[in-house]
Amino acid sequence: MQVTETLSEGLKREFTVVLPAKDLEERLTNELVGMKDKVRINGFRPGKVPVGHLRRVYGRSVMADVLQNLVNETNRKIVEDQGLKLALEPQIVFPENKEEVEAAMEAKGDLSYKVALEVLPKFEIADFSGLAVTREVFDVPESELSEALDRLAQQNRQFATKGEGAKAEKGDRVVVDFVGSIDGTEFEGGAGTDIPVDIGSNGFIPGFEDQLIGATAGQQLTILATFPAEYGAPQLAGKEASFATTVKDVQAPSEVTIDDEFAKQFGMDDLAALKTALGEAIAKDYTAVSRRKLKRQLLDALDGQYTFDLPPSLMTQEFDNIWRQVESDMQQSGKTFADEETTEEEARAEYQKIAARRVRLGLVLAEIGEKAQVQVTDDEVSGALVERARQFPGQERMVWDFYRKNPQALAEIRAPIFEEKVIDHILETANVTEKKVTKEELMAEDEEGKPSAAAASEDKPKKARASKKKAGAEPAAETPVTNASE
Structure with missing residues (x-):
């Protein structure tokens, strides 16, 4: 095969590949010879079918497989020889001349085609020790535990x-x-x-x-x-x-007495065990909020550290995903861009920035994870999949089978786990300061108006954020697209 690079512009690469007829003939003949002992054709003893007869019967279907295998091999060779990391699968463009294709299918002529690639940008990972972030800590007071017990009693x-x-x-x-x-x-x-x-x-x-x-x-x-x-x-x-x-x-x-008997209704040995479990659950919720805000700070810091070209296809893919959700949300709510105090053009521009941030952070986190050899185990994926299935009572088996049979869907389960492990890796080196805060401070919005509940993610554009805030609604969250490059 002959491979010639015809374009190297930014993150785009194009190559012209020529598969000589003699190579096609050799591959086809080898495949047909390998079939002799496997096929059964009336009138011929096993292993005695002439190659010429096999070619007449199976030639085109075998050649289709030969061409597919050669294309795959060529793609791998181009990537390996050039040391490339692909953003998406290669785009193959075969010749429009049907006579040329027919000649190649008969191994009587060369096949020339084009391969278009979009590669991931190369960049150096910065030193994490220069990242300064604050972890907010809230100690749950006894009064809040008592209030939670009272609510539990009221609900039961x-x-x-x-x-x-x-x-x-x-x-x-x-x-x-x-x-x-x-x-x-x-x-x-x-x-x-x-x-x-x-x-x-x-x-x-x-x-x-x-x-x-x-x-x-x-x-x-x-x-x-x-x-x-x-x-x-x-x-x-x-x-x-x-x-x-x-x-x-x-x-x-009826009156409810909060005692050991009350605790046993929830499978606890006594009231002390119920208080412990309830306190841990409350603390876990606040810890999750603190984690989201900490992650937001870290992602903001990382976003400010890196500037590089983004693969256009990933940008388009990410923006399209976001915009579909925007249109769906607006359709369900019955709102217009005017209701959000913006225009479609302005909203698109804002969401383009959000898409760029997500793609950039996804690539950065993926590169950090690869360099640090961060791995997601099968047990971790299975555990997350079990939790996902539990969200659909009565349909657990169907959900489980769906993800197990769809690698792309399973990657959506794996990606957040990978992302969190990469964040933990960065925090091991970053300068993390703990700060005691009140409940109000922990739950407060940051200075840009982004609520802590979306701390690890991008929010709606600024004007839309203001409108949502007035309505008292929770803005939709966006997370980095680490699964696009893991």
């Missing part, structure tokens, strides 16, 4: 009927049937039967629960309530609904 209260004529009060449970309508027309999902409503729990749309105060069993009433402006169903958001309601029962909560 038993309720008993108050009796005939008893009026519902705040804290009571009212069992109701209702049918909701807007402008006289019933809406989907607006009806319920034997629905328990805990007055004061804020489990229903604003105003619904309060209008049940004073209700008695058997009473029929009309409840008027308005769906929040940011309600999940766009067709209901901000609209006033009328609920024809029948009160079927009024129940009062």
Whole structure:
């Protein structure tokens, strides 16, 4: 084979490859000879089928395999000889001249084709010791543990009927049937039967629960309530609904004693064990927030350390993924770019920057991980896959099989594990300072308005962030694309 480089521009490489007819003929003949002892053809004894006859019967299909194998071998050789790391799979362009292709298929002519490659940029890994980040530490006070115990007790209260004529009060449970309508027309999902409503729990749309105060069993009433402006169903958001309601029962909560017997309801030996488990769970949540904020700082610092050309295909791929999600979110919410105080053009420009950051950080983390020989074990992947499957009760086996049979989907499980291990590797060398903070400080937004819940990720563009903040909604998170280059 003959390989000639025809383009070396930035991260793009192009080569012209010529596969001589004599090489094609030699490969084809060798493959056909190897088939003699394997095929069974009527009229011929095993191993005695003439190669010429095999060529007439199987020649084209075997040559197709020969060409595919030669193309794969050539691609590997180009990558190895040039010392390249590919951003995506090579793009092969065969000649448009059908006569040339037909001649190659018969091994009667050379086959010339082009290979287009997009390579990953080369850059040096900076010294981590110069990275300075702060880990915020919040010590959970005893009062918060007590509040958590009280909430647990409230959530597990038993309720008993108050009796005939008893009026519902705040804290009571009212069992109701209702049918909701807007402008006289019933809406989907607006009806319920034997629905328990805990007055004061804020489990229903604003105003619904309060209008049940004073209700008695058997009473029929009309409840008027308005769906929040940011309600999940766009067709209901901000609209006033009328609920024809029948009160079927009024129940009062029983007293709950927080003791060893109460703890045993949750599989604990005693109250002390329940407090320990609850305290660890609360601390774990705050530690996760601290970790996200720490990771945000680290990624921001890394992003500022590196400047290099980004593979256009990875940029396009990443931006397209982000933009599809943006369009889906806007369609579901019923909002427009004007609602977000921006334009489509401005939003695209902002999301291009986000895509660039994600690709850059993904490449940096992948390179750091490779240099540090960071490995993700099969056990770690299996553990994460089990957790993913648990998110779909009743469908665990289907989820498990899906990921196991789809390498690309499984890579999406592996990538976050790899990323976290690389972050840990960097933190071992970086200058990490611990700082005691209050709960409010830990949960506060950073100075750019990015909430700590998205600390390890990119947020919406600035104008969209402001709009989301007003609505009280949580912005979507974006993470570096380490799986694109691992």
